[in-house]
Amino acid sequence: MMEPLQPNRTSKREKSAIYERIAVDIAKRIANEELAEGVKLSGRTLLSGEYGVSPETIRRSFAILEEQGVVEVMHNSGVKVKSRKQAKTFIETYDKHDESKQLLQRMRTLLDEHEALDREFFSLAKQLFTINSRFAESNPFPVFSYTVNQSSTVIGKSLGELHFWQETGATVVAVRREGAITLSPGPYFGLQADDILMMVGPQEALPHIERLLN
Numbered sequence: 001m002m003e004p005l006q007p008n009r010t011s012k013r014e015k016s017a018i019y020e021r022i023a024v025d026i027a028k029r030i031a032n033e034e035l036a037e038g039v040k041l042s043g044r045t046l047l048s049g050e051y052g053v054s055p056e057t058i059r060r061s062f063a064i065l066e067e068q069g070v071v072e073v074m075h076n077s078g079v080k081v082k083s084r085k086q087a088k089t090f091i092e093t094y095d096k097h098d099e100s101k102q103l104l105q106r107m108r109t110l111l112d113e114h115e116a117l118d119r120e121f122f123s124l125a126k127q128l129f130t131i132n133s134r135f136a137e138s139n140p141f142p143v144f145s146y147t148v149n150q151s152s153t154v155i156g157k158s159l160g161e162l163h164f165w166q167e168t169g170a171t172v173v174a175v176r177r178e179g180a181i182t183l184s185p186g187p188y189f190g191l192q193a194d195d196i197l198m199m200v201g202p203q204e205a206l207p208h209i210e211r212l213l214n
Contacts, residue, residue: 022051023061024094027070030087041071041079065090118181125174125198144170144199144206146213148191154213160187168208170201 029035041047048055062079065071069086071079125143148154154162165171175182175189176196182189191197199209 018053019057019060020064020094022053022057023064024091025051026061026065027068027087027090027094030070030081030084031091033084035081037081037084039081041081068093115180118183121183122174122176122181122198142201142203143173144197144201144209146197146199146209148193148195148197148213150193152191152193152213154191155193156190158188158190159185162191162212164212167212168199168201168205170199170205170209172197172199174198 026035026041030037035041042050048058051058062071062073065087066073068090069083070081070090072082073079126145159172172185172189173183175185175191175198177192177194197213199205201209
């Protein structure tokens with residue numbers, strides 16, 4: 001007898017995974033001939049007791065297997081094992097799908113980590129800006145912060161088109177836009193309204209920045 005799956009106190013996503021896992025487990029039992037073709041499986045109530053889940057969860061598992069041609073659900077007459085070959089095919093397909101889901105989850109994790117690093121960088125840049133604001137006279141290369149206003153003529157233009165460094169003497173080190181942060185934007189980075197620019201440059205760059213961005 002299979003080890004029962006623990007009753008779930010889970011989210012909707014986890015509940016979905018449970019009936020998928022049960023479908024895969026039944027398919028594996030068919031593939032290794034523990035459940036032979038033509039055999040009529042136990043009723044949903046008995047199987048639900050074996051797996052420790054509700055009859056509705058078992059019904060959904062059988063629905064997946066029937067869709068894949070592994071079993072045949074007979075109305076008011078139980079479930080019959082239909083194809084060992086289709087059981088193997090279903091297992092292979094599910095394994096590939098499950099691997100893809102794991103890779104996607106890893107990608108999401110890396111993106112979250114990247115965004116967290118961007119936020120930390122921007123936070124540190126703001127702190128540096130605050131410190132430099134206090135000691136602007138003694139620091140030859142302070143950090144400036146500037147928000148592009150709605151009426152600015154630079155909207156839609158790239159940093160390269162504006163000849164930003166040549167015109168101001170400052171370098172844009174980061175841009176925050178709608179919560180996302182772009183580090184070290186290149187010359188093709190186009191500016192939009194409400195962009196927050198973090199720049200490094202000499203104190204005398206400030207009036208040039210104001211003039212260019214206004």
